[in-house]
Amino acid sequence: MAxxxxxxxxxxxxxxxxxxAGPVTVALQDYDLTIEESPATITTIAGESGSGKSTLAxxxxxxxxxxxGQIIYRGRDLAEMTAQERIGYRREVQAVFQDPYAVYNPFYxxxxxxxxxxxxxxxxxxxxxxxxMIENALNVVGMxxxxxxxxxxxxxxxxxxxxxxxxxAYMLKPKLIVADEPVSMVDASLRAMIxxxxxxxxxxxxxxxxxxTHDLSTAYQIGDHIYLLYQGSVAESGEAAAxxxxxKHPYVQLxxxxxxxxxxxxxxxxxxxxxxxxxxxxxxxxSGCRFYPRCTQRMDRCLEASPVPFPVGANNHNASCFxxxxxxxxxx
Amino acid sequence: MTAATTIDPVDTVxxxxxxAEQDTILDIRNLQVFxxxxxxxxxxxxxxxxxxxxxxxxxxVGESGxxxxxxxxxxxxxVQPPGRIAGGEINLDSVNLADxxxxxxxxxxxxxxxxxxxxxMNSLNPVMRISSQIKDxxxxxxxxxxxxxxxxxxxxxxQLVGLPSRVYDMYPHELSGGMKQRACIAMAIALDPVLVIAxxxxxxxxxxxxxxxxxxxxxxxxxxxxxxxxIGHDMGLMAQLVDxxxxxxxxxxxxxxxxxxxxxxxLHPYTQLLIESIxxxxxxxxxxxxxxxxxxxxxxxQGCIFQLRCPHVMDICREENPPMRALRSRHExxxxxxxxxxxxxx
Numbered sequence: 001m002a003x004x005x006x007x008x009x010x011x012x013x014x015x016x017x018x019x020x021a022g023p024v025t026v027a028l029q030d031y032d033l034t035i036e037e038s039p040a041t042i043t044t045i046a047g048e049s050g051s052g053k054s055t056l057a058x059x060x061x062x063x064x065x066x067x068x069g070q071i072i073y074r075g076r077d078l079a080e081m082t083a084q085e086r087i088g089y090r091r092e093v094q095a096v097f098q099d100p101y102a103v104y105n106p107f108y109x110x111x112x113x114x115x116x117x118x119x120x121x122x123x124x125x126x127x128x129x130x131x132x133m134i135e136n137a138l139n140v141v142g143m144x145x146x147x148x149x150x151x152x153x154x155x156x157x158x159x160x161x162x163x164x165x166x167x168x169a170y171m172l173k174p175k176l177i178v179a180d181e182p183v184s185m186v187d188a189s190l191r192a193m194i195x196x197x198x199x200x201x202x203x204x205x206x207x208x209x210x211x212x213t214h215d216l217s218t219a220y221q222i223g224d225h226i227y228l229l230y231q232g233s234v235a236e237s238g239e240a241a242a243x244x245x246x247x248k249h250p251y252v253q254l255x256x257x258x259x260x261x262x263x264x265x266x267x268x269x270x271x272x273x274x275x276x277x278x279x280x281x282x283x284x285x286x287s288g289c290r291f292y293p294r295c296t297q298r299m300d301r302c303l304e305a306s307p308v309p310f311p312v313g314a315n316n317h318n319a320s321c322f323x324x325x326x327x328x329x330x331x332x
Numbered sequence: 333m334t335a336a337t338t339i340d341p342v343d344t345v346x347x348x349x350x351x352a353e354q355d356t357i358l359d360i361r362n363l364q365v366f367x368x369x370x371x372x373x374x375x376x377x378x379x380x381x382x383x384x385x386x387x388x389x390x391x392x393v394g395e396s397g398x399x400x401x402x403x404x405x406x407x408x409x410x411v412q413p414p415g416r417i418a419g420g421e422i423n424l425d426s427v428n429l430a431d432x433x434x435x436x437x438x439x440x441x442x443x444x445x446x447x448x449x450x451x452x453m454n455s456l457n458p459v460m461r462i463s464s465q466i467k468d469x470x471x472x473x474x475x476x477x478x479x480x481x482x483x484x485x486x487x488x489x490x491q492l493v494g495l496p497s498r499v500y501d502m503y504p505h506e507l508s509g510g511m512k513q514r515a516c517i518a519m520a521i522a523l524d525p526v527l528v529i530a531x532x533x534x535x536x537x538x539x540x541x542x543x544x545x546x547x548x549x550x551x552x553x554x555x556x557x558x559x560x561x562x563i564g565h566d567m568g569l570m571a572q573l574v575d576x577x578x579x580x581x582x583x584x585x586x587x588x589x590x591x592x593x594x595x596x597x598x599l600h601p602y603t604q605l606l607i608e609s610i611x612x613x614x615x616x617x618x619x620x621x622x623x624x625x626x627x628x629x630x631x632x633x634q635g636c637i638f639q640l641r642c643p644h645v646m647d648i649c650r651e652e653n654p655p656m657r658a659l660r661s662r663h664e665x666x667x668x669x670x671x672x673x674x675x676x677x678x
Contacts, residue, residue, distance in 0.1 A: 048538040049509060158396065187395045187565060192609055192619040199619075214538040217611035221619065244613055258543040260568035262610045264591045268543055268572060 002075035004175055004208060005060070007033040010069035012055050012232075027055040028232045030069070035176070035210070037074070040202045042209040044219040044240055047229035048255070053212045055232075057180045060210060061095055062086070074175075091121055094169035098181035100161035104153035110161075111149040113168050121172065137171040138164075141197050159190035166197050170205070177201070178210045183218060195222050216259060220244045228252050231290040234309065238317030248312040248319040251291045289322070297323060357526050357559045358384040358407070363420035365399070365406045368413075372630040376402040376415070378583040381656075384527065389553060389560040391574035391591070393567065393606065399583040400563045401450065404529045407561070408447055409437055425526065443473055446520040448513075448530040450563075455516065456504040462490075462515050463500045469522050489518040492555065493548050510541035514548055521552060531563045546573055567610050571595060576662075579603045582629060582637045585656070589663035599665040601642050636668065644669055644678070 012028040031052075035043055045053045058064050059071060062078060071078040073089055081089060097103055104110060114134045117123070124130035135145045141163040148156060148164065156164070162182060169177050179198065183191045199222055201207045213219055219226055223240035228249070236249040247253045258268065288303040289295070295302070301322055309318035310325055365377040377399040384390050392400045405411050407422055409429055422429040424444060432440060449455045457465055466486050470477065487497050493514040504512055513533065520528050533549065534542040546569060553560060562574055570577055570591065577594050579587040579602065587600040598604040636642070636649040646668060654666045659674035670676055 048540055190395075191611075196619050215611075216539070217613045220613050221611050221616060241616065255539060256613065258539040259613060260539075260543070260546070260566070260572045262568040262571045262595065262607065264571045264595055268547070 001037060002072070003034050004037040004074060005033070005035040005210075006070075006072040007031060007060075008070045008072065010056075010059065010071060011067050012052075012059060012064065013067045026232050028052040028059070031056065031232075031234065033227065035208055037175070037208075038206065040206045040208045041224040042198065042202055042211050042222055044223035044226040045210065045212045045229060046214060046216055046219050046226060047235075048214060050231070051229040052232040053214075053229055054180060056229075057095070057178050057210070057212050060178055061093065062090070091172050092175045094172055094174040094177050096162070096165045096169055096177060096179045096182045099185055100158050100165060101153075101185075103165060104161065106153055108152075109150055110153055110156065110164060113164070114149075114171065117168065117172060123171075133171060134167075137167040140170055140200070141167045142193070143167065157190075159186050159193065162186055162190075162194055163197065166194065166201075170201060170207075173205070174207060176208050176210060178212070180212045181214070182211075184213070184215065191218070198222060216244060216256060228255070233290060233306070234318075234320060235291070236312075236317075236319045236321075237309070238313065239315050242313055242315065242317050246313065248317075248324060249291075249321045250295050250297050250323075252319075254294075289320075355386040356383050357386050357425065358561075359421070359423040360407070361421040361423070363403065363406060363422060364418040365402050365411055365415060366418045367415045369630065373418075374629045375583050375632070376629065377406060380420075380580075380583075380585055382578055382585060382588060384559050384561065386526075386559055387553065387557045388575040389549075389562055389573060391570040391577040392561060392563045392580060393565055393570055393577065394580035395565065398580045400580050401531055403580070404447075404531055404561060404563055407527075407529060408441060408445065410447075439473070442469065442525065443523045444525050445527040445529065446523070446525045448516050448520045448528065448533050450531040450535070456512060458504050460503075461500075462502055462504065462507075466519050466522055469519055473523055485522075486518075489522055490515075492521070492552060493518045494544075494551075508541075509537055510544055513537065513541075513545050517545075517548060517552060521556060521558065524556065525558065527559045527561070529561045529563070533562065533564070534569060535564065535566075542569065549573065567607060579606065584637055584666070586638065586667070587663075587665040588656070589660070589665075593660060593663045597660070597663075599659060599663065599670065600638075600667050601644055601669070602638050603665075605641075636666075646678075 010028055010031040014025040014027055033043070035041065045056055047053050059066060065079065073093070076085060078089070105112065111134070118130045118133070124133055131145070134149065138145050138148070143160065143163060148160065153161065183194050186194060195218060198209055198211070202209065211219070211223060219240055225238070226240040226243050227237045228235045228243070230251050236243055236247065236252045243252070244256065247256050260268065288305060289307055292298050292302050299322060307320045307322050309320045311317070312319045312324050360383070361381050363377055363380045364375070366373040367376055380403060382390070392403065394400050402411065402415070406417055407429065409432065411417060417430055420430065424440070427440070429440065456462070463486055466489065467482055470482060470485070487500060490497060490499055495511060495514055495518070499507065499511065499515065507515065530549065534545050537545060549560065549562070550573065552558065562570070564570060574591050577589060577591045578585050579600065581602050587594065587598070587603045594603065595607070598607055635651050636654055639645050639649045642649065648668050652668070654668045656664050656666045657672070658664045659670050669678070
C-alpha cells in the first residue's frame with residue numbers, strides 16, 4: 001500500500017525569478033519524508049527559525065508549490081491532482097497553526113469556524129445534526145458547546161482557542177494534521193493538555209501528525225519520529241527518543257545543549273553557542289555542509305561536498321555529517 | 333496588611349547569595365493595580381510586595397493573566413486606563429514612583445529604569461537605523477552631545493551586547509531576531525539605568541538564540557552591576573538566569589526565594605505544579621495535566637487565592653488568606669500547609 005504521505009527530493013527556492021537579480025534563498029533542499037498510513041504516528045519536524053520547517057508545512061498544505069521534487073499523498077502527486085481530488089485532499093489534511101489569536105475573525109462568534117467547514121464540505125443535512133457534530137468534536141478536546149460557541153474570540157483564553165482549533169480539525173476526520181508550532185504560544189500548564197489531545201487523536205482516532213516545532217522537549221515527549229532541519233536540509237533523523245537521547249550531528253548536539261535545564265546548579269553546557277547572521281549564511285550555502293561556519297568539528301572535506309545521511313544507529317537513525325562516514329574512518 | 337513581606341533580618345545577613353539588605357534598589361510595598369470593567373474592578377495585582385537588591389536578577393513567573401506584566405508596567409508607571417495603580421508604594425532609590433508626575437516621571441524613565449519590551453524585536457522603528465534610534469534615546473535625556481562622542485558610545489554599547497560594529501548603520505529588517513533583541517538590550521542600558529525590566533526577553537526565539545540572549549543579559553549584569561527584573565514563564569530559562577524567583581498567581585506573589593532554594597524544595601502547591609509541568613528531555617514521563625480554573629478576579633476571594641486548584645486544600649484555606657511567611661532561610665511562601673516553624677502539616 002502506498003504511504004500516507006511521501007515527500008521525494010523536495011526543493012523550494014524563493015526568489016531568483018526573471019526580474020529579481022538578488023540572491024536566492026534555498027528554503028528546503030532535497031528533502032525526503034515518508035509517513036505510513038498505519039499505525040498513526042506523530043512525525044516531528046524540528047529546527048531553528050529559518051530552517052525551513054514552516055516552508056515544509058506550507059508545501060504540504062498546498063499554500064506554495066515546489067521548485068522541484070514531489071509530494072505524493074496516498075499514491076497521487078499533489079501537483080497533478082484534479083480540482084476534485086484537491087478538495088478531498090484539503091479535507092483529509094488539516095492544519096493547526098501557531099497563533100491561536102490570529103486564526104479567528106474577531107467579528108464572528110467562534111462557532112463561525114465550525115459553521116464554515118460544515119457548509120463548505122456539506123457535512124450535515126440539518127442544524128441539529130451540525131450542532132451534534134460540533135458538540136462531539138468539542139467533547140474530544142474537553143470542552144462544552146454551550147460554554148464557548150456563542151462567545152467571541154477575545155472572550156476565550158489562548159489554550160481554549162487552540163483546543164477549539166484541534167476540535168475543528170478533528171471534526172473533518174482527517175488522515176493527517178499539520179500542526180505548526182501548536183503549543184509555542186500557549187502557557188506551560190496548558191501545553192500538556194494540547195499535547196495530550198494530539199496523543200489521543202493518534203491512538204484513538206488513528207490520525208497522523210506532522211508536528212512542527214522548535215521545542216525538542218515536547219518532541220521528545222510525544223514524537224515517534226523526528227527530522228531535525230538545518231538550513232533546509234535534514235541534519236539528523238530517526239526515532240525521536242533515540243535521536244534526542246543520543247544526538248550525533250554537531251548541530252543537534254548544540255541544540256540540545258542549549259535547552260535550559262530547570263536546575264540552577266547545571267548551567268548551559270557544551271561549547272559556547274554561536275549564531276551567524278543571514279549574510280554569512282547565504283555566502284556559506286554555495287557548496288559543502290551548511291553548518292560549516294558554526295561547526296566546532298569541521299574538516300576540510302566539509303567544504304567540498306554536502307554530506308549525505310550516514311547511518312549512526314538502529315532504526316534508520318541517520319546523521320548528515322562526514323564525521324560518520326565509514327570510509328573516512330577506514331582511511332584515517 | 334497581612335500580605336506584607338516580613339523578612340527576618342538575621343536570615344538575610346546569613347544568606348550565602350545576594351548583596352546585603354541595605355543595598356535595596358527597588359522596594360515595592362502593597363502594590364495594587366486594578367482594571368475597571370463595567371462589572372467591577374479586576375484585581376490584576378493585589379498587595380504585591382518585594383525588594384530588589386543592587387546587581388541581582390529577580391525572576392517573575394506565572395501563567396498568562398497572573399499579573400506579571402502588569403506589575404512591570406506599574407513599576408514603569410505605564411499602566412493605561414482602564415487600569416490604575418490603586419494603592420501601594422514603588423520606591424526606587426527612595427523616590428516613590430507612584431507619586432511622580434510629568435517631567436519628573438519622564439526623566440526617571442530610561443535614566444533610572446528601562447524596559448526591554450515583550451516582543452522587543454517588533455518594537456524597533458523599521459525606518460530608522462539602529463544607531464539613530466539609540467542616538468534619539470541618549471539625546472532626549474542628555475541634551476547636546478557631539479556626534480563623534482555619541483558614535484563612540486553607541487559602538488561601545490553594541491560591543492557590550494556582542495553585536496558587530498556594522499550593525500550601527502543597519503536597519504532592523506537586516507538583523508535576525510536574536511540580533512534585534514540584543515539591539516534592544518543595548519538601548520535599554522544606553523543611559524546606565526539602575527534597574528532594567530525585561531518582559532519575556534526570549535519568548536519568540538529558538539533555543540540557541542535564546543541562550544545567546546540569556547548569556548548577553550548575564551554578561552551585561554556582571555559588567556554594569558545593573559539590577560534586573562526578568563518576566564517569563566519558562567522555568568528552565570529562569571533557573572539559568574535569575575538569582576531570586578517570585579512566583580505569581582492571580583495577582584499575588586505566592587512564593588519568593590533564591591532560585592536554588594526554590595528548585596530544591598517548592599513550598600507552595602502552585603510552584604510544585606509549575607515545576608512538574610516542565611517537559612523533560614532526559615526521561616519520558618506521562619504528561620501532567622492540570623485542570624481547574626482561576627477564580628474570577630473581579631471578586632475579592634475569601635481565603636487563599638489558589639484554593640480552587642489546590643490539591644491539598646484545607647478548611648482554613650477557604651476562610652483565611654495565608655500571609656507571606658519566611659519558612660526557610662530567605663524562602664517565603666503564602667500557604668497554610670506549614671506551621672510557623674516551616675513543618676508541613678499534612
